[in-house]
Amino acid sequence: MSERFSVLLEKEQLIFSAAHFITFAGNICESLHGHNYRVRCEVFGKLDENGYVVDFIALRDALNGLVRRMDHKVLLPTLHPEIRVQVDDGNDEVLVTYEQRRWVFPYDNCLLLPIANTTAELIARFMISELKAIRDDRLDQAIDEITLGVDENEGQWGVCHCVW
Numbered sequence: 282m283s284e285r286f287s288v289l290l291e292k293e294q295l296i297f298s299a300a301h302f303i304t305f306a307g308n309i310c311e312s313l314h315g316h317n318y319r320v321r322c323e324v325f326g327k328l329d330e331n332g333y334v335v336d337f338i339a340l341r342d343a344l345n346g347l348v349r350r351m352d353h354k355v356l357l358p359t360l361h362p363e364i365r366v367q368v369d370d371g372n373d374e375v376l377v378t379y380e381q382r383r384w385v386f387p388y389d390n391c392l393l394l395p396i397a398n399t400t401a402e403l404i405a406r407f408m409i410s411e412l413k414a415i416r417d418d419r420l421d422q423a424i425d426e427i428t429l430g431v432d433e434n435e436g437q438w439g440v441c442h443c444v445w
Contacts, residue, residue: 285325286325286326286327286328286334287323287324287325287326287334288323288324288333288334288335288337288340289321289322289323290321290322290323290337290340290341290344291319291320291321291322292341294341294345294348295319295320295321295322295341295344295345295348296317296318296319296320296348297317297318297320297348297349297351297352297353298315298316298317298318298352298353299315299316299318299351299352299353299354299355299356299392300313300314300315300354300355300356301313301314301315301316301355301356301357301399302314302399303398303399303400304361304363304364304379304398305398308363308380310379310380310382313355313384316433316434318351318401318404318431318432318433319431319432319435320344320348320408320429320430320431320432321429321430321432322340322344322427322428322429322430323427323428323429324340324420324423324424324426324427324428324445325424325425325426325427325428326423326424326425326426327425329423334423334424335419335420335423335424336419336423339417339419339420340420343412343415343417343420344408344412346415347408347411347412350392351392353390354390354391354392355375355386355390355391355392356392356394356399356404357375357377357386357391357392357393357394357399358394358396358397358398358399358403359393359394359395359396360395360396360397361397361398362397363379363380364377364378364379365377365378365379366393368388368393369388373387373388373389374386374387374388375387375388375391375393394407395407400439401431401432401433401437401438401439402431402439402440402441403439404431404439405429405430405431405439405440405441406441406443408429408431409427409429409441409443412427412429413445421445424445425444425445426442426443426444426445427442427443427445428440428441428442429441429442
């Protein structure tokens, strides 16, 4: 019998509120708006000597730390070919331009993301890369694969699945 084990984490505390806008279809740009994003994460791996894939608490705490960093921020893509994100250190501001549009935000209200667009799918991929960067042995030694979903509107999930 072939077995595969996973741990699925979806908790009320894994929610963050953030503003964003996306571009699509070439040159259409949404208005700035916000969501109460939900996060769920499933990790796959072998059972350890205790009979579990990964410690729920270690995974929960890692996700919770990331969600807290994203809460009440304006999510800005730094790799979009047409959106310019400039940090003005002297004024602690972020200037964002797209075609004729212009936004200025307080720097501490922003989270600059190394992604091309702030879609739920790309936010999910970013979150996985941030989890990997934590370098926690309790996660690194246990996880073989990860699936992370970001729900932006009660049932509209963007999901990324990858090898750990």
